Amino acid sequence: MARDQIDMTPLNSRDELVAWLEAGIKPASEFRIGTEHEKTPFTLEGHCPVPYEGARGIGALLEGMQLLLGWDPIMEGPNIIGLHDVTGGGAISLEPGGQFELSGAPVETVHQTHAELMAHLAQVREVATPLGIGFLGLGLTPSWSREQIPVMPKGRYKIMTGYMPKVGRYGLDMMYRTCTVQTNLDFCSEADMVKKLRVSLALQPVATALFANSPFTEGKPNGFLSFRSEVWRDTDNNRSGMLPWAFEDGMGFERWVDYALDVPMYFVKRGDQYIDVSGSSFRAFFDGKNDKMPGERPTLSDWANHLSTIFPEVRLKRYLEMRGADGVPWGRLPALPAFWVGLLYDDASLDAAWELVKGWEAWERQALRDDVPRLGFKARIRNRFLYEIAKDCMVLAHAGLRRRARLDAFGIDESRHLAALDRIIESGRTPAEEMLDKYNGAWHGSVDPAYDEYAF
Template identity: 85%
Template sequence: MARDQIDMTPLQSRDELVTWFEAGCKPPSEFRIGTEHEKTPFTLEGRQPVPYEGARGIGALLEGMQLLLGWEPIMERGNIIGLYDVTGGGAISLEPGGQFELSGAPVENVHQTQAELMAHLAQVREIATPLGIGFLGLGMTPSWSREQIPVMPKGRYKIMSNYMPKVGQYGIDMMYRTCTVQTNLDFSSEADMVKKLRVSIALQPVATALFANSPFTEGKSNGYLSFRSEIWRDTDNARSGMLPWVFEDGMGFERWVDYALDVPMYFVKRGDTYIDVAGSSFRAFFEGRNNSLPGERPTLSDWANHLSTIFPEVRLKRYLEMRGADGVPWGRLPALPAFWVGLLYDDESLNEAWELVSHWTAQERQALRDDVPRFGFKARIKDRYLFEIARECLKLSHAGLRRRGRVDHSGRDESRYLEPLERILESGRTPAEEMLDKFNGEWGGSVEPVYQEYAF
């Protein structure tokens, strides 16, 4: 995700867009797991946001990482804005407020995800600690105002920052103050994609509750368990949400293409320049009706870039992206890929998960999605608490991972990575509620202790 893709072939027909998605189908033996996680940098002294510039800034951090890893830099107008491993490993990129993202390599099992994560954190610490930079594992910055947060030197973010306030009250917060962990998973056919997409959209609120981790804004309790999840409810509803049409007959790659064609664009990239086309649809561009680029046809790169600016709870690219979870401390990160792999990569668990959600209506799914940021496990669907559904999902995931039988060198399978989630369910409380207890108790109404207890 870190690099805007470079394929300047002009598109001729809608069929090419559908074909682009179809190319994602692969046999189950080639299924991979990609995990992306974001973390908020802060100055170890004073716990302030880290600027891009300067000897102890984010730019210096990336330069240090480049020397350490030997990865290729991603440059924009003379600034280093990311790194990628030319051997297909992973990539490091910057979110708008400096949130530091690892887009992991496509790996075969969750043991490899865990190994990749530990290596990454060791490498980051080696460079960051001498610079006086630490990293926080929360879904949202707990103490800073919007105004305090620096802007990274990426052209697309300037365009998005101008557009966001026109389409929702929280878009700027989403860009500059939130962190997430995502899992990217494969599909074997169009039918397999549709089934996985439906199950994962319906169950995304379960992941939101299990990972709810953003109860503070500017030093105070904000009234939510996952304020990051609430932010997405009013960021830009033309490009986010629960996609009720995915559950209708006739869903497939074509239906997604038609949806994406009508989502307003942000930018078109030509050379090093981002051209602001915010608000005009890809369909208009496709038909040569884009006022900023009259008569010009979009390229495959434009399409791939546009697809990365659509933000529903689950996103289709050439794989499926699970987008419902808050950023969390490192010990809980591998639990997210484990949870979804167990549910979606085992046919028996996938079928049972579909049984669980297939009778929910669009209104019920939406109401659950709307309630989960505030109520967590206490949100309800039909006559059931989300807590019960989360328990069932964890059972299914556990069984799926056992059947997959991918063992590490000590003979343990991937279900071991679900342990943090099992502890959460045993306690009956989301991580955010646990944090709020500390805030109201031993922390004495201060969020400062998070910078130690929830740091990487």
């Protein structure tokens, strides 16, 4: 999760909320790629969760990273909870169960994403290995119970932990046990935003299948290929899902604002203090009717923070966030930005992708999204297997990246970063199915080898 925004300008009108989103519009020449990925820390000895406290804890890891990188620490009270690179724009933050997240700087090419990732992993290893900490590239912790997982010292997580069980079965699993990789992409107009949002919402299940990587819970197969994706189906349906209204006439920034105004809030931050307002809407806050803060009006910071607590399959902020993929081992991470950049940053591929999905009805998109966690490529829509649609998307992504023609030092375009997904398409099976084969074969019914084979 991004750092909390700090802009205490009071808000007076709905137009300001719309304007905040509109400010994300930029010319195509300034489009950037942001990639965020989470990884689960574990003790190299015993493969246990890593606590925050102590000489070999997550706090010590962050302090070591700060010394190595010279980035600014992000503090909450006496605790270091993240790092921020003032010059480049990247950040390191902690998810509720200690999942270690790199929010990459906005870069121009997937090659730069790859280089940033390699540098980050080398730095993390340098600090983590002497502390006896490794990192796992799966969408869900494969062996630990929720009770075993330590809680990071962040006020917002305390509020969310209390609220989650009221609104869904899996909210705490989402917070404490899942990892994702996300790609954040730009738009050049309101119409461009709407088109990219619709295409990426409809095709998010393709990314879920290509990156499906969470078939184990507490040491056993859980019956899913992406249990992380299943978790989102029953976390909090007021703030997640496939946004059927985004495909209706009149969709635009204003429609998103109206949606977000009615999503229940978690917290309001004043100074270092998190105020629990869970369950009340931003609209009531906007009207000065928040029970916990009567008469008080929200600020721009409150709006930005609230938008970061909405979790649909694709999220609009001042850019679009692709949220459908499981966390994966490092070699597969650059494939996610490559996939979406190839589809969305090339006009011909974007048009072709829209042709592919524009006839689908809301209930069909929903059924596909509901089936994909369990069935992967075998999910169907309109008598087509998702596997065939994934193949079509890969052709479009390759073509889009070739036309973009952003070359690396060796004169190779960004389509090389799709190689990991090409192999998955060639095999016809999701990564999770491959892992289940290992579990039933070479791993002899144990998930423990994952801590070697899927470590960063």
